[in-house]
């Protein structure tokens with residue numbers, strides 16, 4: 001039998017498919033037209049396939065690309081601009097005034113280029129973003145080689161992007177129309193929060209989401225103050241209010257979900273909704289700690305997000321995996337809570353499920369897109385290696401990521417970004433620092 005022509009062969013020292021969970025040694029992933037067509041022992045490849053390209057990752061852990069399920073990429077230009085202040089003051093005194101003065105399509109494009117370079121170097125191949133001028137975000141992330149879910153932002157107050165909530169909605173739908181032919185872009189409706197969007201607009205968003213088959217994502221129950229103010233204004237908790245408006249369901253992403261009581265967790269579980277856990281942002285803004293253990297035990301899909309670099313201050317899912325696992329154990333005083341394997345699943349398949357993309361990405365299975373990363377594990381800091389899941393969460397860091405592919409296309413090659421002009425990006429960051437100062 002003649003060998004089958006293939007585009008790419010990736011040989012893995014350790015292969016973590018995530019689903020199924022069991023790690024494989026000395027296996028290879030075969031890719032044709034950006035799709036994984038086979039996973040087989042490396043020793044068997046030569047007899048069956050004739051690959052055009054070959055990546056020797058035998059000193060690496062090879063796993064699905066990480067999915068950053070919540071980001072504001074452009075805010076990387078405001079990294080470190082206001083730290084150590086509470087969320088309310090951070091937004092009202094520092095972030096919103098600067099956004100009002102400076103945010104434009106150019107700001108969003110340049111900031112998203114900076115964010116993409118950081119994310120790709122840290123093994124993030126897909127992200128869900130929520131910000132003004134989402135078309136500019138899309139252009140920057142796609143130009144860098146990433147996959148993106150564009151959260152189309154909706155707010156009740158005016159900005160350079162739109163004059164009112166209806167303007168945001170219409171502009172977002174127009175962005176979707178203009179970009180929907182790109183297979184690496186998907187969309188969500190992204191009402192900013194229950195305190196910035198009215199019931200009337202939420203009801204319209206629910207109608208559009210159903211008609212167009214779009215997920216809904218919103219910041220929810222991030223602080224105790226937000227929940228208390230919601231109860232005072234509406235007579236019920238924000239999540240209950242959204243449930244009454246028909247927003248919950250299997251295509252709903254609750255971002256943060258820090259202040260959730262047993263009823264809230266039951267409500268999310270009952271609707272098969274997703275939670276995006278952003279532990280660094282929640283800790284840094286003093287918001288609290290989401291009850292992740294209770295959510296997982298109720299069967300809720302929990303993804304991981306970095307939030308924006310202005311409140312984190314790094315777009316680093318290795319950090320989020322480690323903090324999520326350690327926090328959950330500390331809170332429950334039970335070391336078996338949120339094991340390393342689960343943390344890796346949250347950063348990959350959990351993110352894919354939250355974005356509604358689990359048929360395409362999140363695990364290394366035949367038929368899925370070749371969105372893959374390789375983590376070098378030959379350094380003294382990562383030796384010896386007994387369990388690759390444990391290594392990724394407790395020992396490795398984003399600087400150990402050496403390669404990344406999206407749909408079989410190499411976007412990080414031995415730590416070199418293949419589509420980004422790093423020196424130009426650094427000049428842009430300097431330019432905006434001077435303007436924002």
Ligand SMILES: [Zn+2]
Pocket residue numbers: 070071072219255307308
């Ligand atoms: Zn956010």
